[in-house]
Amino acid sequence: MSNIDKRALAIPQREKHDWSQAVMRDCDFCQQWALTVKHSDGGGICASCCDSEYTTALSSALVVAIERSEAAEKRIAEQRGIILSARNFISEYAERGDAGAEEFVSIIDRAAGTAKGE
Numbered sequence: 565m566s567n568i569d570k571r572a573l574a575i576p577q578r579e580k581h582d583w584s585q586a587v588m589r590d591c592d593f594c595q596q597w598a599l600t601v602k603h604s605d606g607g608g609i610c611a612s613c614c615d616s617e618y619t620t621a622l623s624s625a626l627v628v629a630i631e632r633s634e635a636a637e638k639r640i641a642e643q644r645g646i647i648l649s650a651r652n653f654i655s656e657y658a659e660r661g662d663a664g665a666e667e668f669v670s671i672i673d674r675a676a677g678t679a680k681g682e
């Protein structure tokens with residue numbers, strides 16, 4: 565079961581603007597005299613501020629993705645450690661001739677991709 569928040573992984577979508585309706589005025593975001601379009605939150609926004617708004621959203625999404633990737637790598641490393649501990653434990657029984665333990669070791673090796681030939 566995954567505890568990943570799918571919404572947080574969504575790629576931000578750039579807000580669409582009808583630039584044929586642009587008007588010259590002070591941008592409400594940078595206060596520069598520029599061609600502006602209506603912003604969804606109200607006011608007028610220039611092209612430069614549109615770009616900045618979008619790259620900020622992309623950057624935030626990337627930070628979330630990197631953090632989740634790092635967390636996933638950490639979980640994988642922890643789980644690998646648990647699997648290796650279990651393998652070491654069961655290996656002692658396999659070395660004493662326990663066929664079931666031997667089969668279990670080979671299952672762990674296949675699952676971990678450490679079996680011979682892989």
Ligand SMILES: [Zn+2]
Nearest residue numbers: 591594610613
């Ligand atoms: Zn602006």
